[in-house]
Amino acid sequence: MxxxxxxxxxxxxxxxxxxxxxxxxxxxxxxxxGMGRGLMEEKVESEIELNPIPIIERTIANAINQMLFGxxxxxxxxxxxxxxxxxxxxxxxxxxxxxxxxxxxxxxxxxxxxxxxxxxxxxxxxxxxxxxxxxxxxxxxxxxxxxxxxxxxxxExxxxxxxxxxxxxxxxxxxxxxxxxxxxxxxGQETTANTCIFSLLYVLNNPKVQEKIHAELDSVIGSDRMVTLADKNSLIYVNAFINEVQRSVNLLPQNLFHKTTKDTKIGEFFIPKNTTIIPQISMVLLDENIFPEPEKFKPERFIEKNGNLKKFDELIPFSLGKRQCLGEALARMQIYLFVTNFYNQFKISSVDPKCPPSLKKNPGIAIQPTQFTCNIKKRFA
Ligand code: HEM
Known part of the structure; x- marks a missing residue:
């Protein structure tokens, strides 16, 4: 370094x-x-526009730029x-x-x-x-x-x-x-932006999911007004959708490097002090004992039988412990505001319905989407 x-x-x-x-x-x-408060909400909300990849990247970049540099x-x-x-x-x-x-x-x-x-x-x-x-x-x-x-x-x-x-x-x-x-x-950028971009890709590959998102937004929000953090607890399916996007995209499959600070025993394995270790988030997010059929995109897995949102300690896209993501609250808020407002305003569809854009995860420190185009239609006149 x-x-x-x-x-x-x-x-x-x-x-x-x-x-x-x-x-x-x-x-x-x-x-x-304003992490988690109205000020940042306005910054994020005011940026939502139409054209997917560059606009999403720019929206997220502007929010973090505003906070860091004003x-x-x-x-x-x-x-x-x-x-x-x-x-x-x-x-x-x-x-x-x-x-x-x-x-x-x-x-x-x-x-x-x-x-x-x-x-x-x-x-x-x-x-x-x-x-x-x-x-x-x-x-x-x-x-x-x-x-x-x-x-x-x-x-400021x-x-x-x-x-x-x-x-x-x-x-x-x-x-x-x-x-x-x-x-x-x-x-703060590619992580949040690529998660939002993958939220579009998962919908394009699972069109029924979008119908359910729209049904919930229409019943809870019911107009083209801005969706805010105050609506969060009422949007169960959308929250479940975001959880499933974060689980499925598995954005930092490799995680960052850590080292043991003391001699450690895990099961039968002895790991001496100062050994480099890379905790694998994927092992948890894709564990079929916790998330059956992990390769399938199923927001419903995050909904209890009684309709409440189901909590999983194993949903750890931001990792765990003292070094877990510093920007978690900011990222969660940005993703929520983007997803809710985007789908409230727009309906997306594949240019060729028989051949939706690729879900291929290209390597990088954060997973990269493949460039794509899609149809975006305004839902309110
Ligand atoms: C969806 C969005 C994001 C995901 C999935 C994500 C995920 C992660 C993960 C897995 C780590 C490694 C934790 C570890 O070492 O165990 C990390 C660290 C970090 N993240 Fe994020 N992150 C996201 C957004 C952000 C944002 C918006 C910021 C803020 C600017 C941010 C700032 C950081 C920093 C500074 C660290 C290093 C923390 C430290 O070493 O103490 N991240 N993130």
Whole structure:
């Protein structure tokens, strides 16, 4: 990681006190900026539009951008910035999961000098620096504005909150803002966007599911008004649908690397302290003892006989434990608001009903959908 990140690792690739403090601070700021509350709801809701993949990606990017940097990409010049940033992130995440780059990162003194690996590692590093340069520019702009603001004025975004805290804290952990931003921006986008995109793909491959979603929305919402978090408990089938999308898409099949902090015994296996382990979320999400016929898309498995939503401790798309996803609440809210409002407003269908778009899961740190087109029809005039 030194090879790419210059010795500073943001949030995802660090541990101990420094990780604890940075994670706590990020969660606190996310909460203050409306994670789970109306403010973010408006930000998400105002973005829903028609054309699937680029619009979904942009919607999610704008929500996280707004929270981290205080603005969404709207103007011509911002469009170009978004395009460059998005391309860099996609390259960074897809190469970051490729065997050649993982190999290169493990042997940074030799592998990046070898012919094929050199080109791969350069592309990987280039994409990181592209993001880094952009975030550096944003931090500088914030610092300039920060000088002109009153000391006790309330922070309007994550960067400002961080700069405020850094200026008054005695902690030495408030450094490395760029890598923290790369982690939050990167972790917060493709994950949520690809889950929303797969929600369309599962519907296109299971048209009856959409009929049930619409039936519930028509009976509970009954108009083209915005669906909000206040409606959540009444939308049982839609919640079950979202659970089934998250279970089926199994977005981070490989999960992040962890290590044992002490000698550990699991069943008959002894794992010494400091062993690298990769908890496999798929083993749980696709366990046929818990989710019978796991390869089938069945939202009903999340509904009790009495019609209530059925809870499964095993539904763990965000992983478990101290390192479980920092953005879980934000992601859950975005997915819920996207799915409910999208299906309330629109009906989708395959261009060729006999041949719906592919559900193929392309590899990456997060699972990638295959590009597709579909018909989208407004439900209200
Ligand atoms: C559907 C959406 C998402 C899914 C399925 C997801 C899943 C995960 C998973 C499985 C992990 C690894 C947990 C572990 O190491 O055991 C993780 C970590 C993380 N996620 Fe997410 N995530 C999503 C959205 C987000 C969002 C919106 C953010 C916020 C910006 C975010 C930020 C992070 C961060 C910073 C970590 C590292 C936490 C740490 O190391 O302490 N994620 N996520």
């Amino acid at each position: 030194d090879y790419i990140r210059g010795g500073n690792y943001g949030i995802v690739f660090i541990e101990g006190e420094i990780w604890k403090e940075r994670r706590k601070f990020a969660m606190q700021v996310f909460r203050n900026f 603005f969404a990409f709207h103007s011509e010049s911002q469009n170009e910035e978004y395009r460059i940033l998005k391309t860099s992130l996609t390259t960074f995440l897809s190469l970051g999961a490729s065997p050649s780059v993982v190999f290169g990162l493990n042997f940074p003194k030799i592998v990046p000098k070898l012919p094929y690996f050199k080109q791969q590692m350069n592309a990987f590093r280039g994409s990181y620096w592209e993001m880094r340069n952009y975030f550096e520019k944003i931090i500088t702009e914030h610092k300039n504005e920060f000088k002109n603001r009153k000391e006790d004025s309330e922070a 975004d994550y960067v400002e909150a961080y700069l405020q805290e850094a200026s008054k804290t005695s902690s030495s952990n408030f450094t490395d803002l760029i890598n923290i931003l790369i982690d939050l921006w990167g972790a």
